[in-house]
Structure formats: C-alpha cells, structure tokens
Amino acid sequence: MRESLLQEAESVLEEWLRARGEVPTAETSEGFRLLALHRQGARGVPSFNACRETCREIAYHYNLLAEESRYTESMMAMLVEHLKLFVRGKLEVEGLGDFCCSSRPLRLESAAQEKEKLHG
C-alpha cells in the first residue's frame, strides 16, 4: 500500500512537470524520486514550495510505515490527497500559493493593464 501511495504521489508531480513541458526526472534526492521531482517542479516556480513539506512528510510516512507496524496508511493517504488537491488547484489556477508562499502579487499584470486602460 505504501508503495502504491508513493507512486501515486510521484505521478501527481509527473503530471505537473508534463503540463509544463518538462520530462520528469528519474533521479532521486535523499533516496526519494518524489523529492527530486518536487525539486524539479519548483524550479522557477517558488510557490510550488507550498507542497515541499507535504512531499517530505509523504517520504517520512513511507519510512515510518516500514518501521512501525502500529501506524496505518491513512495519514499517508491524506498527505497524497493534499498533494493531489494542491497540484490540481495549481494546474487550474496558476497563482495558487504565489501570494503566500513566494510573496508574489496575484494580479499584477491585470492591474497594469487596467492602469494602462485608464491612462491611455
């Protein structure tokens, strides 16, 4: 189960990368391809770091499940769900995470266009 959840998380990031015209890396970072994919996905998109900790927690829970039998997969599943929701939201609305996580304005371009319209 933990293997399939990890793969699901990787496939979410692969979708993000493909949508941006990139080839998802096969490399690993700290032993996880998921973390390498996140690093690749955040290149040039600082707001993508909004899901950095979620990815790291997925890796942590993956390890936890291997070592501690008292844990169940439900929390890891919720983390993967959160990653999925965030990436889906980001694919629909590019600015998701921009304002808060990278401290970038959300609608600077449209504001500039409005200004130009007003002042000719």
Add this chain to the structure above:
Amino acid sequence: MSKYQKVAYYPGCALEGTGHAYNRSTKVLGKELGLELDEVKNWNCCGAMEVKNVDPKVQTYLSSRVMSIAANQMQASVVMAPCNGCYHNLKKAEHDLAHDADSREVVERISKKAGHETYRAGQVETIHALDWIKDGVGEDELKRRVKNSLKGLKVANYYGCMYTRPRHIFPEKDQGAGSESTSQPHFMDDLLAAAGAENVDFPLKTACCGGAHTLSDSDTSTKLVLNILRAAEAAGADVIATECPTCHSGLEMHQVRAEKVLGQKTRVKMLYFTQLLGVALGVSPRSLGVHENVSDGLEALREKGLA
C-alpha cells in the same frame, strides 16, 4: 528582563474584525504573563493582499510606516504582530529595504510626501506573538504559572504558510537549536506542551489551505481545508490550535462550507493558541473570547473539564 517584555503592538485590521477574539486573548494573555503591549499609534494596513496586488512597493511603504512609527515616534525596538499576514508583510518590507535600492527609493519618496521619518532597515525587530511568549516568558515560566493544565486535550498545531514562507524573509529561523524551523515549526507546540496539552503528530501543519484564492476558487480551498481538518481528526486531535486570524477564520469558514456544499462534516474545533494558553493560566474562556469563535471551542473545553 527579556527584550520582549515590552513591545510595540501591531494588531492589524483582521484583529479588529474577524480575529477580534485573537486580539482580546492576546491582550489578556500578555497581562496575565506580565508582558506589556504598547499599541502602535495611528497604525495603518500592512498592505495585505489588496495593495500588494496592485503595487508591491506601496505595500512595502505601508508596512514600513508602521515600523517607522514604532521606531521613530515610540522609540520601540521590537514590533509584535500576531497576524501571519501582517508579520509576513513587515518581514518582507524589512527584507526589501535591506536588499533593494528601488524599494528604498519609493519608501523614502512616499515617507517624505506623507511627512514622517523614513524607516531604515534594522531599526526594529519584527516578531510574531509566538516569539513574544516563547522568548518573553519561556516554557519553564509558563509551566510554573499553569493553574488549569490542558492535560488530556489533544491539539493539532496549524501554522499555515505565511509564518514560515518564503524562507529568505525570515533570516532568524533555521538557525539551529532554540530557533524556529521553517519546515517543521514548533514554537506553538512547545508552548502548548508547557501548558499541559498533548500535541498530536500533525503532518499538515504548514500545508496550503488555498488561502489567497479562497474567494475566487472557493471549492479548491474548501477541499484543501477539509483534508487538513480530516487529517487533524485522524491524528486524534480534539482541537486545532491557530496563530493567525486568516488561517483561523479560513478553517472555520470552510468547515461550515464543506458540510453545506460537500456534505462532509468534521467535528474538530479551532481555538487560538492564546485562548488555550489563557485557559491554562486560569482565565475564563469568555474573557478570552472563546464564545466569539465560529467553531464552538467551549464544547471541546467543557468535555475535557477545562471550562
């Protein structure tokens, strides 16, 4: 005496509206702990979303004006902002003024026009309410003052994003032992543990809630928040502790919306960390504004014999 014993207090707009209970409980907590708050005179909006979205440099100016009043008119060396948005914006302004000549030029020009002294980077230190209690009082002293231990109360601590991201505007964080971590923040966990609470292992403590898009893309926000609430419940939490009025009202609002729109009910309650610490110090929940929260935290406190 701690340098945080007396600080310039910048409540910000949210604490006068939706986050009124946070304002009230912050003031009560300070009084109980012998910490002094001196409200910034004639403060203005930090530039929040509205101004930052139109002209980020004007946002830098607005935040700098707050710091200028604190430094130049009140001779304060520390500004405390309990709202993550205000805290983040003041920190960002500090960073921009230290590193960007254009920002300095704009701030200088507008400050002159407005007729007040220009804020210079480094004049004040901006801190969050968590730093204020953590460094101004500390866990040991807090433990000593607890009259109504939160023992038995399981808490998931939710920090949101603007308290730690982007990392470069918080140079004091990630500095090893004793400093706050941007990837695994723990100050709120530390304080509530000192008050007797049982912090649950909560992996979504800095997870995205869709925040800034909550009005334009409510469904995404509702789903993200619902997942945060469910994860807190799965972790065994009775309450989610918050340290930001926007996070707090976002969790409350989308909890209600998730039930109405998606038919998904969650029962975890939201309480400000200042309310929880106040309860631990023996202050009545009413004095801490618990009854003003949308989420009925009183019920959770009663269940645990804390109210």
